[in-house]
Amino acid sequence: MIEIINISKSFGEKQVVKDFSFLMEKGKTNLIIGESGSGKTVTLKCMVGLLEPDSGQVLYDGRDFEHMNFAERKEIRKEIGMLFQGAALFDSMTVEENVMFPLTMFTDMSQKEKLDRVNFCLSRVNLETANKMFPSELSGGMKKRTAIARAISASPKYLFCDEPNSGLDPITSLVIDNLIKEITEEFQITTLVITHDMNSVMEIGDRIAFFYKGEKAWEGTNREILKTDNERVVEFVYASKFLKEFRKNS
Amino acid sequence: MKLLYSIGRYWLLMRRTFHKPEKWPVYWKSVFGEIEKLGIGSLGIVVIISIFMGAVITIQMAYGIESPLIPLYSVGLATRDSLMLEFSPTLVGLILAGKVGSSIASEIGTMRVTEQIDALEIMGINSASYLIQPKIVAALLINPFIVIISMFFGMIGGYIFGVFTGVVTPYEFMLGIQWDFRPYNAFYAITKTIFFAFIITSVSSYHGYYTKGGSLEVGQSSTRAVVYSSIVILIFNFVLTQMLLI
Numbered sequence: 408m409i410e411i412i413n414i415s416k417s418f419g420e421k422q423v424v425k426d427f428s429f430l431m432e433k434g435k436t437n438l439i440i441g442e443s444g445s446g447k448t449v450t451l452k453c454m455v456g457l458l459e460p461d462s463g464q465v466l467y468d469g470r471d472f473e474h475m476n477f478a479e480r481k482e483i484r485k486e487i488g489m490l491f492q493g494a495a496l497f498d499s500m501t502v503e504e505n506v507m508f509p510l511t512m513f514t515d516m517s518q519k520e521k522l523d524r525v526n527f528c529l530s531r532v533n534l535e536t537a538n539k540m541f542p543s544e545l546s547g548g549m550k551k552r553t554a555i556a557r558a559i560s561a562s563p564k565y566l567f568c569d570e571p572n573s574g575l576d577p578i579t580s581l582v583i584d585n586l587i588k589e590i591t592e593e594f595q596i597t598t599l600v601i602t603h604d605m606n607s608v609m610e611i612g613d614r615i616a617f618f619y620k621g622e623k624a625w626e627g628t629n630r631e632i633l634k635t636d637n638e639r640v641v642e643f644v645y646a647s648k649f650l651k652e653f654r655k656n657s
Numbered sequence: 658m659k660l661l662y663s664i665g666r667y668w669l670l671m672r673r674t675f676h677k678p679e680k681w682p683v684y685w686k687s688v689f690g691e692i693e694k695l696g697i698g699s700l701g702i703v704v705i706i707s708i709f710m711g712a713v714i715t716i717q718m719a720y721g722i723e724s725p726l727i728p729l730y731s732v733g734l735a736t737r738d739s740l741m742l743e744f745s746p747t748l749v750g751l752i753l754a755g756k757v758g759s760s761i762a763s764e765i766g767t768m769r770v771t772e773q774i775d776a777l778e779i780m781g782i783n784s785a786s787y788l789i790q791p792k793i794v795a796a797l798l799i800n801p802f803i804v805i806i807s808m809f810f811g812m813i814g815g816y817i818f819g820v821f822t823g824v825v826t827p828y829e830f831m832l833g834i835q836w837d838f839r840p841y842n843a844f845y846a847i848t849k850t851i852f853f854a855f856i857i858t859s860v861s862s863y864h865g866y867y868t869k870g871g872s873l874e875v876g877q878s879s880t881r882a883v884v885y886s887s888i889v890i891l892i893f894n895f896v897l898t899q900m901l902l903i
Contacts, residue, residue, distance in 0.1 A: 455779050484781035495772040509780055512679055567779075 408433050409454070409565060409597050414463035416449055423449045424460070425622045434595045436588050436611045440602055441618030442643065447601045450618075451569055454599075455487060456480055467565065485513055488558030488596075490568040490587075494550040496542040502529070502553050503538040509561040528556040532586060548579035552586065559590055566591065566598040572607055584610045605644060608632065617643065667863050673785040674793070674859075687791040688798075695757045695792065695858075696799030700806065702756065703749055707740075707807040710748065711814030714739050719824035732825045733815070733833020738842065740811040746846045747894050749807045750853035753800070754886035758861035761792055762882035765865030766875040774866070789862040793855060800854035801847050808846070845901045852897060853890050860886045 409431040416424040424446045431437040439447045452458040454465050456472065465472040467483050475483065496505050506525045510516055516524070529535055532552040542550060551571060558566055568587060572580035588611040591598040600607065608615060612629035617640050625637045632644060645654045678684035718735045765788055768774050777784040812834060819825040825833075861882035868878040 457775055457778060481781040484779055487779055489776065489779045491772045491776060493771055495776040497773055497776075498767075498771070511683060512780065512782060 408468055409599070410464075410466040411450070411454065412464040412466065414450060414453055414460045414465065416446075416453055416458060416460045423621050424453070427463070427616075427618075427621075427623050429616045429623065429626070431597050431599055431614065433597045434592055435613040436591050436598045436600060437614045437616075438600045438602060438608060438612045439616050439618060440608055440612075440643070443603065445618040446621040447603075447618050448569055451567060451599070451601050455484070455489070455567065485561070486564040488561070488563035488566045490551065490554045490558050490566070490571050492570040492573050494542070494554040496545075496550060496553055496557070498542045500541075501538065502534065502540050502542070502545070502556075505542070505553060506556045506560050508557065513561060524560060525556075528560045529553075531559070531590070532556045547574050548582065551575065551579075551583050555583070555586060555590070559594065559596075562594070563596060566596045568598070568600045568602075570602055570604075571600060572602065572604045577606060580604065580606060581610065587611060603643075608644075666867070667859070670785055670789075670863055670866060671859060673783060674789045674862075676783050676786040676790075678786060678790065679782055684791060687787075688795050691791045691795030692799045695760075695795055696803060699753055699756055699803060702752065703803055703807050704810045706748070706752060707745065707810040708814030708817075710744055711736060711740060711811030711816075712818030714744065714811070715815035715819040715830075716822060716824055719819065728829075729825055730829040730833035730836060732819065733830040734836045735833075736815040736819075736830075737812060737834045737838075740808050740815075741842050741846050745804050745807040745811060746849040746853065747890070749804055750850065750857065750890050750894075751887055753803075753853075754857045754861075754890060755883050757796070758857050758882045758886045759879040761858060761861040762865035762868075762879040763875055765789070765862055766868035766878045767872075769866060769868045770871055770875060785866065789859070789866070792862060793858045796854035796858045797851055801850050804846060804850045845897075848901060849894065849897050852893050856889045856893060857886050860889055 411427060411429045414424055414427045415422065427446075427450060429437070429439070439450060441447050449458060453460040454472070460473065463473070467486070470483065472480065472483060497508065500508065503522075503525055506528055507521050510521045510524060514521075525538075526535070529537065532555050534549060534552050534556065537545065537549060537553070542553070545553065566587070571583050571587065575583065584607050587598060587600065590596065600611065602608065609629050612632070615627055615629065615632060616623050617625040617632075617637075619639045624639045625635060627635065632640060635641065641654075645651050715732060715736045718732045718739075722729070722731060765774075768788070774784045774788070777787060816827070816830050819830055820827050864878045864882040864885065868874050
């Protein structure tokens with residue numbers, strides 16, 4: 408379980424995140440959604456320590472990340488798997504080496520044990536034949552799946568995904584979304600997905616926080632989001648003219 | 658003000674860089690990989706440049722020595738001392754700043770803009786130590802050998818072209834090369850090389866590590882790395898010469 412309590416972050420005069428609180432449960436896929444530039448990624452970066460929030464707390468199963476020293480944070484980070492928007496695979500390493508990397512750095516597993524774990528993770532994301540390929544030889548969807556395999560290889564307790572569907576077609580996006588949801592439930596991980604993709608919201612959103620100009624404007628489930636009367640959310644969910652008409656008529 | 662900010666940020670990065678490596682086997686593998694990439698990969702260009710550098714110095718020295726009172730073996734002696742004291746350490750340093758420095762800055766810069774460095778940090782890895790330290794250690798280990806090889810091939814070049822063009826005889830050149838050899842000169846050359854190796858790798862890594870933006874900015878960082886490494890090398894060349902020779 409991860410609890411964000413009143414996180415705020417400013418860059419100079421501009422306040423990007425204002426008093427944001429959110430509770431993310433274990434085994435659930437939690438989403439932060441909102442327009443581009445609304446502060447979603449900044450929140451994620453504050454959660455993992457890539458940015459320091461001005462105030463507030465992030466509790467990882469009760470452990471206060473903001474008041475930890477470097478060594479304590481490092482221990483928490485070993486429990487985090489992260490899927491970046493651009494996959495962030497190490498381009499000088501093969502798929503196999505990428506997935507093996509966290510195991511090599513943080514475990515004392517033998518080469519055979521590591522290889523077995525890599526093959527398991529790659530089969531879990533349906534990439535059994537890509538071991539020796541380099542990231543430059545992979546399609547966008549394959550890169551994302553490799554990044555998921557790398558994120559789960561060291562059995563993380565927390566999985567963070569920043570715009571996992573950006574640049575992917577709707578079918579591949581669905582595959583990635585379902586993979587994230589299955590892995591979350593199967594391994595009982597606390598997952599946070601940052602997205603503005605409404606398909607993802609409807610497919611995997613167990614708990615959703617809607618961001619508007621750095622503030623949480625709404626919170627609920629994927630079922631509730633279609634019924635809400637919150638103007639900002641309605642504007643976001645039914646963004647196109649066609650959907651607005653559709654909502655009006657139904 | 659900006660200069661002070663950059664110097665402060667550089668030293669903070671160096672403080673993060675010189676931390677105990679995460680895993681020693683991974684670290685040493687990385688160091689040897691860098692030795693191959695940064696050192697062995699630069700040997701070809703260093704050898705070619707050194708041969709022609711030695712040849713030109715020999716011919717220029719012979720051209721400059723017109724007085725019959727100055728023995729002809731001084732061509733070999735002057736070639737040796739020029740190569741050892743200045744040309745091999747400094748010129749090779751500047752060449753490596755161009756070749757190795759731009760490669761380091763673009764490699765680390767690309768990792769920065771494609772979020773690979775963020776990925777390392779989130780995994781709990783000290784990205785500065787993991788990426789930069791092996792490059793610095795590799796350069797400190799291999800560059801002295803590269804400079805010694807440069808001196809050797811510079812003298813070979815001087816011998817071949819000096820004898821071939823008839824400006825010096827083989828006997829006089831070999832006599833000059835061995836005349837009044839001072840081991841301290843070798844110490845001075847190696848000391849400079851070690852300083853230059855640190856400057857090239859650390860300054861270039863700094864520019865790559867703090868790259869912001871996209872591919873255009875990676876290119877700009879790479880150019881900045883070469884320019885600043887070269888300037889710092891020239892400044893330290895003066896400072897070290899002042900300290901060690903006077």
